[in-house]
Amino acid sequence: MxxxxxxxxxxxxxxxxxxxxxxxxxxxxxxxxxxxxxxxxxxxxxxxxxxxxxxxxxxxxxxxxxxxxxxxxxxxxxxxxxxxxxxxxxxxxxxxxGDVELFCRERRKLCPAAPLIAITGTNGKSTTTALTAHLLRETGYDVQVGGNIGTPVLELEPPQPGRHYVVECSSYQIDLAPTLDPTVGIHMNLSPDHLDRHGTMENYAAIKERLVAAAKVAIVGVDDRLSSDIADRLELARKPVCRIAGERELTNGLYARHGRLIEAHDGSQVEVARLGGIDSLRGDHNGQNAAAAFATLRALEIPAAKIAAALKTFPGLQHRMEVVAKRGRVLFINDSKATNADAAARALASFDRIYWIAGGRAKAGGISSLDEYFPKIAKTFLVGEAAEDFAKTLDGRVPYKISGTLPQAVRDAASEAAEDEAQEIAILLSPACASFDQYRNFELRGAAFVDAVRALPDAGNTQEVA
Structure with missing residues (x-):
């Protein structure tokens, strides 16, 4: 403490x-x-x-x-x-x-040279936090990880020379941290979320921007317009900024493309790492996460080759695109942390043949924004309060079944996937909803998914991955 x-x-x-x-x-x-x-x-x-x-x-x-x-x-x-x-x-x-502000004041008093990496964004911040911490540890650094990711920031070990802090910050925490001053500030992306607490998207974006605006080095995802605007404003203010992307090519910055991490300078492009074959970093969104973590360590002057090697050993984040088991050609993916449509989109984009488990307590907009991924979905299994409304969105476009509960949805999906002859099949829990109708939090929902997979008939033929 x-x-x-x-x-x-x-x-x-x-x-x-x-x-x-x-x-x-x-x-x-x-x-x-x-x-x-x-x-x-x-x-x-x-x-x-x-x-x-x-x-x-x-x-x-x-x-x-x-x-x-x-x-x-x-x-x-x-x-x-x-x-x-x-x-x-x-x-x-x-x-x-708030507590993050107290931490910042104590760090400045005790050891201002202790590096602070602060990470925010609507989606991807937890994976990026875990990945950044993993890379730092693998390259030999003393690391403390906390904040919104689980361990309260004041429960970490006290600041001292050489100790690196990797802290996930929610918009709520930033709003209560007026002097937040990270060594490296990372902003991943923006999509509508928590508007009940911030009033408008503009207010929400302005709060997120504070984290990178006060950083010595800002790393900003530019896959969405609002975040790209943040990067532009920082550059105009002559702040050190590195743009990152998982869905677009950049002329300056770090981006992921076809399983490769590319560093670009004035049009020149150099491959700095390969992500292909790393299951924990599958998908464009994880490309952006990897770019953010890689750029952070480069800002701390850690050699690129060491970072690239450490990427290969990242085990992934629990409840976020977590491969929990494999049965023949079928992967069981726990993405319970996808509590909104934008987060679910990232998972749906990562697989070609999907048996999708969705539902819970819906957020604004439902799943209508996910229509571009509907062709990938073999069938959807709906649970919780949102089941009826989601069924209306899917009707005539994607086959669906209202399973009601998560254990039943796992049984239903496994039964139908067993008859599918596709080369790779994903049974994907990516709810696009809060968990609060049936579970106290997304962690308990994810754990229930894992338990349901383990309880499937003929579980002896299931290889547990996590």
């Missing part, structure tokens, strides 16, 4: 006692702050009190002596309406920050 000493001997209010919030409260207390914490969930408040934290309804607090409100990233800062704790802090003139 990183003790947060920048608020030593001062009072800090904290709202939100989920996983990262609880860690943040302990980190502040360990650093000498007087922490007063609260949550709308009484059970979380009781747990905090049981762990020795001062739990008190912040509505009863004297805000005149409060140095900051630390807000958990899941708590609304602006939209649809600010949380009541935010209103109290603003009325008192108290700054509102």
């Amino acid at each position: 990183i003790p947060v000493t920048t608020f030593e001997n001062r009072t800090v209010a904290l709202f939100g006692l989920g996983g990262s919030g609880l860690v943040t409260a302990h980190a502040l207390k360990l650093g000498g702050a007087n922490v007063v914490c609260f949550d709308d969930d009484a059970g979380r408040v009781d747990r905090a009190a049981g762990e020795g934290l001062q739990a008190q309804d912040l509505r009863t607090l004297d805000w005149s002596g409060v140095a900051a409100l630390v807000l958990a990233p899941g708590v609304p800062l602006t939209h649809p309406v600010p949380h009541w704790s935010v209103d109290l802090a603003r009325d008192a003139g108290v700054e509102i920050i």
